[in-house]
């Protein structure tokens with residue numbers, strides 16, 4: 001269990017540490033860290049960088065045929081780790097206000113994480129080689145066909161949401177930096 005899902009455990013432990021630091025600041029200042037001040041801003045920026053790496057690195061590795069870059073399965077673990085820790089930091093960045101475009105961006109972030117968890121569950125039910133190619137015969141043909149259909153549908157949801165998320169995140173960042181940081 002621990003070995004099979006090491007990325008989930010590492011992500012959990014990282015989030016506990018970050019959450020504890022956040023809780024400590026909350027306890028000492030008795031105020032929710034504002035999104036545009038030092039802690040909230042740092043959480044937003046670092047979390048967003050992790051999310052961008054989640055969006056890009058695995059896809060780059062997937063499209064590269066160079067095995068020297070490391071196993072696909074390892075890249076997927078890194079993808080999942082960053083795809084959980086990044087959104088968690090961004091969630092702490094929001095200062096728990098979810099209005100307007102920034103709120104919609106948060107919702108898209110939650111949807112992509114939830115769909116990622118579902119996708120991983122479906123993904124691991126379809127036997128694969130380490131390079132992400134399905135192994136014929138390991139399941140019945142019918143189950144394989146349905147599994148593939150499900151995966152195709154899942155990709156059709158997960159990928160456009162990712163793109164919409166980054167478009168709205170960039171608009172939010174541009175607007176927030178302009179109005180809340182530079183015009184201050």
Ligand code: HEM
Nearest residue numbers: 035036044045048090094097102103105106169173176180
């Ligand atoms: C997917 C990533 C992000 C999401 C989902 C997100 C979400 C949010 C939310 C919900 C708020 C609160 C809005 C409110 O106070 O009404 C907020 C505020 C803010 N965000 Fe983000 N954020 C993200 C990334 C970033 C990044 C990378 C930056 C900076 C480079 C940033 C800068 C700010 C600033 C400056 C504020 C404060 C705005 C104000 O005080 O009016 N955000 N964000």
Ligand code: HEM
Nearest residue numbers: 051054055059062080083084112113116117119120123162
């Ligand atoms: C910031 C959050 C996330 C973003 C932006 C994101 C984005 C993406 C993108 C763009 C792909 C398509 C890769 C490709 O086919 O080129 C993908 C695939 C995938 N993601 Fe995520 N993801 C996120 C979080 C997660 C999480 C939290 C999980 C699991 C717990 C996850 C699991 C998966 C799986 C299983 C695949 C399919 C791998 C494959 O078909 O080869 N993702 N993700």
